Amino acid sequence: MDYAINAVNVTKKYKGFTLDHVSLQLPKGSIMGLIGENGAGKTTLIKLILGLQTSQKDTASDKKSGSRITILNHELQSFPTAAREQIGVVLDDCCFPDTLNLVQINKIMQNIYKNWNPGCFNRYGELFNLPAKKAIKDYSKGMKMKLSIAAALSHHAKLLILDEPTAGLDPVVRDEILDVFMDFIQDEEHSILISSHITSDLEKICDYITFINDGRIILSDVKDDILSNYGILKCTQEEFQKIAPEAVHGYKRNSFGVTALVERQKVKGPFIIDPASLEEILLYNVRGK
Numbered sequence: 001m002d003y004a005i006n007a008v009n010v011t012k013k014y015k016g017f018t019l020d021h022v023s024l025q026l027p028k029g030s031i032m033g034l035i036g037e038n039g040a041g042k043t044t045l046i047k048l049i050l051g052l053q054t055s056q057k058d059t060a061s062d063k064k065s066g067s068r069i070t071i072l073n074h075e076l077q078s079f080p081t082a083a084r085e086q087i088g089v090v091l092d093d094c095c096f097p098d099t100l101n102l103v104q105i106n107k108i109m110q111n112i113y114k115n116w117n118p119g120c121f122n123r124y125g126e127l128f129n130l131p132a133k134k135a136i137k138d139y140s141k142g143m144k145m146k147l148s149i150a151a152a153l154s155h156h157a158k159l160l161i162l163d164e165p166t167a168g169l170d171p172v173v174r175d176e177i178l179d180v181f182m183d184f185i186q187d188e189e190h191s192i193l194i195s196s197h198i199t200s201d202l203e204k205i206c207d208y209i210t211f212i213n214d215g216r217i218i219l220s221d222v223k224d225d226i227l228s229n230y231g232i233l234k235c236t237q238e239e240f241q242k243i244a245p246e247a248v249h250g251y252k253r254n255s256f257g258v259t260a261l262v263e264r265q266k267v268k269g270p271f272i273i274d275p276a277s278l279e280e281i282l283l284y285n286v287r288g289k
């Protein structure tokens with residue numbers, strides 16, 4: 001398979017936190033959602049993929065395990081500067097000087113990106129209702145996010161890497177932006193890696209989902225397969241004892257019995273298993289023990 005991102009055995013150690021030999025493959029032409037609780041390691045992984053932080057590879061064991069990141073078929077270490085235009089990035093803070101306005105940013109970006117498309121930037125500015133003459137410092141949080149997204153979409157990028165791009169946006173604008181992301185990948189050459197706490201957004205647009213917890217990937221698969229393989233089972237304590245432990249990925253006890261996240265195929269018996277949302281799959285995996 002042809003991957004937009006192929007990260008293998010990526011490791012980063014901070015005091016009290018280790019991103020531990022994480023591997024992630026984003027097939028070209030698709031959207032992958034990154035889900036995890038606060039501090040799980042999503043931003044760290046994104047920054048490592050972008051080369052904004054360096055991964056650990058100074059120990060003998062890491063050399064053996066072959067830590068490696070390839071983006072759009074280029075090794076990260078030797079990524080050509082010119083090819084950087086092919087990556088559109090949105091991180092959680094707005095990266096433009098806040099005294100500038102949209103018109104000034106449009107002019108400046110033409111000198112930064114060879115492939116900058118001023119008409120495209122203007123169109124997104126209008127679509128996202130961004131005032132052209134207002135200084136960025138007077139933009140709301142949501143407006144700044146929309147500005148970052150407009151910029152990421154205006155230099156003919158082939159890959160978008162987006163860290164919580166819909167945080168702070170109202171449902172109507174979020175829906176509009178999700179449509180823009182869906183349009184972006186219609187061409188098989190375009191791909192998106194997106195992290196978000198709004199799991200319903202990811203459920204709408206993603207082809208693949210990667211769950212990350214405490215620096216480790218706990219599940220990474222085709223979204224539709226995840227949603228069809230996992231389900232919520234409600235039963236009595238006695239019934240729960242009869243379910244194979246390997247089928248259970250987390251459970252909660254309550255006064256009526258047990259509610260558990262299960263892998264459908266591993267559950268034997270006449271149980272009713274309801275669909276599980278991505279949010280429930282995360283919650284049970286992280287907290288439901």
Ligand SMILES: Nc1ncnc2c1ncn2[C@@H]1O[C@H](COP(=O)(O)OP(=O)(O)OP(=O)(O)O)[C@@H](O)[C@H]1O
Binds near residue numbers: 014017036040042045
């Ligand atoms: N520069 C740094 N120095 C030390 N520790 C760091 C640094 N950057 C991140 N960390 C730690 O790494 C861990 C993962 O942080 P990260 O920002 O990747 O999480 P996240 O999944 O993006 O969380 P959130 O959803 O809250 O944005 C946290 O414990 C954080 O404190």
